[in-house]
Structure formats: C-alpha cells, structure tokens
Amino acid sequence: MEKSLALESVTLPYSHVALPNRIIKAAMYEHLAHILGGPPNEHHFEVYREWNKYDWGALITGNVQTSPTHLTLGRDMVSPSSLSEEDLLPYRTLRNSMKERIAIVQLSHTGRQAANLIGGRFPGHPPLAPSAVRVKGKNETAGSDFIHSIIFQNPKAMNIEDIDIVYAGFVQAAKAMHLTGFDGVQLHMAHGYLLSEFLSPATNLRTDEYSCATPENALRLLHKIVTTLRAELPHQFIVAVKFSTENTTPAEESRALDYIRTMVSWELLDFVEISGGDYTNPEFMTKTPSKSARQALFASFSRKAKAVVDESSASIKPLIMLTGGINSAALCHSALSHNDADLVGIGRCAVLSPDFPNQVEQRSLDDAQPIGDAPASTDSYIFNNLLPRVNLLGAGTSMAWYGGLIRRLSQHNAKRPGTGLAAVWDMWSWWAPERPTIVRRGLAFLGLLVFVISLVLKLR
Numbered sequence: 001m002e003k004s005l006a007l008e009s010v011t012l013p014y015s016h017v018a019l020p021n022r023i024i025k026a027a028m029y030e031h032l033a034h035i036l037g038g039p040p041n042e043h044h045f046e047v048y049r050e051w052n053k054y055d056w057g058a059l060i061t062g063n064v065q066t067s068p069t070h071l072t073l074g075r076d077m078v079s080p081s082s083l084s085e086e087d088l089l090p091y092r093t094l095r096n097s098m099k100e101r102i103a104i105v106q107l108s109h110t111g112r113q114a115a116n117l118i119g120g121r122f123p124g125h126p127p128l129a130p131s132a133v134r135v136k137g138k139n140e141t142a143g144s145d146f147i148h149s150i151i152f153q154n155p156k157a158m159n160i161e162d163i164d165i166v167y168a169g170f171v172q173a174a175k176a177m178h179l180t181g182f183d184g185v186q187l188h189m190a191h192g193y194l195l196s197e198f199l200s201p202a203t204n205l206r207t208d209e210y211s212c213a214t215p216e217n218a219l220r221l222l223h224k225i226v227t228t229l230r231a232e233l234p235h236q237f238i239v240a241v242k243f244s245t246e247n248t249t250p251a252e253e254s255r256a257l258d259y260i261r262t263m264v265s266w267e268l269l270d271f272v273e274i275s276g277g278d279y280t281n282p283e284f285m286t287k288t289p290s291k292s293a294r295q296a297l298f299a300s301f302s303r304k305a306k307a308v309v310d311e312s313s314a315s316i317k318p319l320i321m322l323t324g325g326i327n328s329a330a331l332c333h334s335a336l337s338h339n340d341a342d343l344v345g346i347g348r349c350a351v352l353s354p355d356f357p358n359q360v361e362q363r364s365l366d367d368a369q370p371i372g373d374a375p376a377s378t379d380s381y382i383f384n385n386l387l388p389r390v391n392l393l394g395a396g397t398s399m400a401w402y403g404g405l406i407r408r409l410s411q412h413n414a415k416r417p418g419t420g421l422a423a424v425w426d427m428w429s430w431w432a433p434e435r436p437t438i439v440r441r442g443l444a445f446l447g448l449l450v451f452v453i454s455l456v457l458k459l460r
Contacts, residue, residue: 004365006332006344007357010057012270013316015236017183019057019102019343023332023357026273026323026345027106027186027242029072030062031403031427032410037071037078037120039090044077045097047410052098054355057343059101061094063108063188064177066169069121070114070128070194079107079173091180104238105177106186109166111194112155112203128162129155130198131205163210163221166194170225174233184238187225190275191244195222199259215255215262226268239268240318244275245301253301260305267316273345274302275323297324299340306339321345327370329363348374351405375401378419400427 007021032043051059064077071078080087095103112129114120119127135152158166174185189195197203198221204212212218222241229239241263245256263269276298302322309317322335323345335341346356352372353359359371378401397420404417404426417426 002365004329004333004360005336006329006360010319010342012238013318014230014268014270015184015238017102017236017238017270021055021057021357022336022343023057023360024321024343024345025051025056025059025350025356026347027060027062027188028347028351028406029399029403030077030406031073031075031430032407033075033077035074035118037065037068037074037076039080039087040077040094041090043407043410044094046412047406048094048097050354050409050412051350052100055357055361056101057357058104058183059098060104060106060186060345063106064173065120066107066109066173067120067166069119069125070110071118071120072110072113073115074118079169080176083172083176083179088176088180091176091182095181102183102238103181104184104186104240105173105182106188106242107170107173107177108188109169109194111192111197112152113192115151116153126153126156128158128166129194130158130203130210131155132157133203133205135192157206160208167221167224167228171228171232174225174229174239178233178237184240184270185229186240186242186273187222188242189222190242190273196244198222199255215258219259219262222263223266226266230268238270240271240273240321241269242273242275244298253304256301257304257308260308261312264309264312264314264317267314269318271319271321271343272305273321273323273343274298274305274341275345276301297326298322299335299338302335303338303340306341319343323347327372327374328368329360329371330366330368332360333365348372348402351402351409354409375416375419378402378423397421397423400424403427 006023009018009020010022011018030044030047032047033039033041048059048061062077063072064079065071066079068078068081080091110119110127112127112133112135114127117123121127132155134148134154136148156162170187177185187195189199198210199212199218201212204210204218206212209217210220226239229237243256243259245252260272263272299322302320306320309320319342321343322341324347326332326335326344326346327349332344335344349356349370349372352374356371363369378398401417401419401423404423407430408415408417417423
C-alpha cells in the first residue's frame with residue numbers, strides 16, 4: 001500500500017527539529033483546570049499520556065493563558081507566575097506525560113474575548129484590547145446584543161505600558177515552557193484573541209505604532225515577542241504562530257496574505273497554522289468536515305498562504321499547517337499532495353480517535369471514511385432554534401460536547417456525554433478536581449436553568 005504524504009518526516013526550518021510525520025495534534029479547549037484558571041493537573045496529565053501512546057508528529061497543548069485575568073470560559077491553564085521550581089513543577093509533569101513526542105505549548109491572551117465574571121477579573125474590571133470595541137455577533141440583533149453584553153464587557157484600550165506587560169507575559173511564559181522541557185511554543189494569533197485583535201480595522205482603531213495601518217504596525221507586538229524568544233532561547237526551540245482569517249471580502253484576504261508575507265520575511269518562524277473564525281463568527285467551533293475527500297476547511301486560504309511562502313525570497317521559510325475538518329486519511333493526503341499545506345492539524349478527531357496517526361497508516365490514500373465516530377449533531381434545540389441568531393451559544397454546545405469527551409478521555413471513561421443542552425450541563429456541572437456532589441450539581445443546574453429562562457423571556 002502506497003504511503004501517505006502525511007506519514008513522511010519533515011524538518012522544521014528554523015529550529016531544525018525533525019518531526020517523525022506531518023500529523024499534528026492541534027490545540028483544543030480542554031476545560032480541565034481550576035474554574036478560575038490554574039496550572040495543569042492530573043486530568044491534563046492523563047489525557048496527554050493517552051495521546052503520547054500514538055505516533056503523532058507533534059502534540060500542541062490547549063491554550064495556556066499568559067494573563068490570569070484574561071481567561072476564556074474558565075478552567076484555562078495559566079502560565080506560571082514565576083520561574084521558581086515550585087511554580088514550574090506542574091508544567092514539568094505535563095511535559096513528562098508526553099515525553100515520547102515533540103511537545104509544543106500554545107500561549108494565548110484572550111484580549112477583549114475574556115469572559116465576564118469567570119474571566120479571572122473582579123466585576124467591573126474590563127479586559128484589555130487594542131481599542132475599546134466590545135465583542136458583538138455578526139448581523140447583531142437586539143437579543144444577541146443583550147447576550148453578548150452579558151458575556152463580554154467593554155474592553156479598555158491598551159496604553160503602551162499595557163502592551164509592554166503583555167509582551168513580558170508572553171516572553172516569561174515561553175521561558176517557563178523551555179525550562180520545563182517543552183520543545184517550543186505556538187503564539188495564538190487567531191480566533192479573535194488579543195494578538196489577532198491588532199490585525200483588524202474592526203478591532204484596532206489605534207493611530208500609533210501599533211495601528212493596523214501597515215502590516216509592520218499590526219504585527220509589531222508579535223514581532224517583539226518572536227525576536228526576543230529567538231535572541232534569548234536556544235536555536236532549537238520551536239516558535240510557531242496560529243493565524244486565522246475570515247476572508248469574507250477580497251480586501252480581507254489580501255490583508256491577511258500581506259500579514260503572512262510579512263511574517264515570512266522575518267525568517268524566524270518554524271510554522272504558521274491556518275484556521276478560521278472568532279467569537280463573533282465562531283467557525284472554528286461550528287464548522288463540520290467537508291464531504292469532499294479533496295478539500296479541507298480553510299484549504300483555499302492555506303493554499304494561497306503556502307504560495308506566498310513558496311514565492312518568498314526568504315532563506316528560512318515557515319511551514320504551513322492546515323487545521324479544520326480534516327477527519328480522514330484521504331483528507332490528510334489530499335491537503336499535502338495538492339499543496340494546501342506542509343502539516344495537517346487534527347483537533348476533534350484527536351479526541352474521537354487518539355490513535356488517529358496510526359489509523360491513517362493503516363488506511364489507503366483515498367479512504368474518505370471519517371476516523372472516529374462523531375455524533376450526527378451536537379446541537380441544542382434551545383440554543384439553535386429558540387435563540388437562532390446567537391451564534392456563540394450554538395457553537396458552545398459543540399465545544400461543550402468535545403470538552404466533555406476530553407474529560408472522559410482523561411478519566412479513561414468510554415461513556416460519551418449527551419448532546420445539546422445536556423452537553424452544556426455536563427460541562428458546567430463538573431467541579432474538578434473535587435468530586436461532584438448532588439448539591440453542587442443541583443446548584444449548577446438551577447443556575448443554568450435560570451440563565452436559559454431569562455434569555456428566552458428577554459428575546460420573546
């Protein structure tokens with residue numbers, strides 16, 4: 001049987017780290033840490049021990065927040081507050097749980113998308129963003145605006161001191177990951193989080209050197225972080241970027257490709273991962289795999305990004321990694337053979353089938369049968385029918401289902417979570433690392449019920 005291109009080894013261009021194959025476990029929202037964020041715990045260790053058993057080209061962790069006051073939906077891993085051995089120990093243990101694999105930590109700052117109440121801040125303290133532009137949904141209605149206003153505060157426009165603090169947080173977090181034995185970091189500049197907020201004229205209204213008037217200005221913070229890491233960490237330490245674009249207009253696509261072109265010119269990155277969507281248009285949570293054996297999600301843009309890389313005169317050219325909807329041996333091979341990407345990122349299928357790379361090896365190149373048994377739908381009737389215009393809530397039911405499956409994987413529990421509202425309940429009624437009690441589950445259910453009823457009454 002002919003060998004898939006996905007199973008070929010590849011050497012990263014800057015660090016010269018050799019990956020045994022091109023199938024990468026992409027980052028996912030894990031929802032396993034303390035409710036207000038914290039270090040990795042035994043649940044993280046166990047789920048990565050499971051992935052460690054199989055032949056992944058590399059493992060990328062779920063996002064690690066560089067600011068404890070900017071979390072997503074709670075239970076985020078947060079980077080160590082210092083470089084003391086005590087603070088580093090949980091991350092050293094996490095690294096040891098995947099000691100057979102190349103291991104990369106995704107570093108993130110949520111920016112304006114840091115949730116209210118459970119975002120790590122005291123009530124009334126706004127999150128940071130390039131400009132004071134609150135999260136709103138696409139084609140916003142009065143009802144969806146009400147929901148977004150509950151979830152997200154108006155952010156504070158960052159001053160230069162704020163930007164310097166964020167820069168220092170990313171640098172210290174990367175140094176901590178190096179000290180604990182990780183092979184590298186991926187800087188999260190996608191899905192509407194802080195670094196990506198500098199890239200869009202919709203979220204960056206600045207007129208200073210961090211404006212989005214030019215690619216150099218928009219990428220200035222990222223460039224400062226990357227150049228510092230390259231200057232202060234060993235050459236073999238991997239530095240990568242996660243990048244997403246909506247590409248709804250030719251102007252947006254052109255601007256996104258200019259950003260790729262600028263990053264390539266730095267000659268400092270090992271790979272750039274391509275994804276799509278943000279909290280206003282959460283494609284990365286809701287998109288389902290393509291039925292075509294030849295076309296992965298976001299492949300059209302990744303192909304253009306790869307062409308930009310290939311045409312560059314840079315001496316060190318980052319690889320392009322494509323993530324989104326790749327769920328079969330055929331799609332893995334197709335993405336590489338059609339020059340859509342150099343690496344393929346596997347997210348939800350890594351949870352459905354932790355042995356995904358081994359499955360690819362056992363299948364023919366044109367086998368389009370999905371690897372892993374996904375549910376036909378994870379939708380909620382309430383979120384997707386009664387509240388059809390609030391995309392983030394509908395997306396949340398899918399995210400909650402996979403989050404529940406990740407937790408069960410860490411517990412070696414074969415039972416799957418329920419779908420729809422049951423998945424959301426399962427996600428929020430879990431009180432790890434403590435054992436759940438009937439009282440706690442009852443309070444969580446009551447709170448969720450009141451929240452849903454209030455939304456329905458408000459939107460009637």
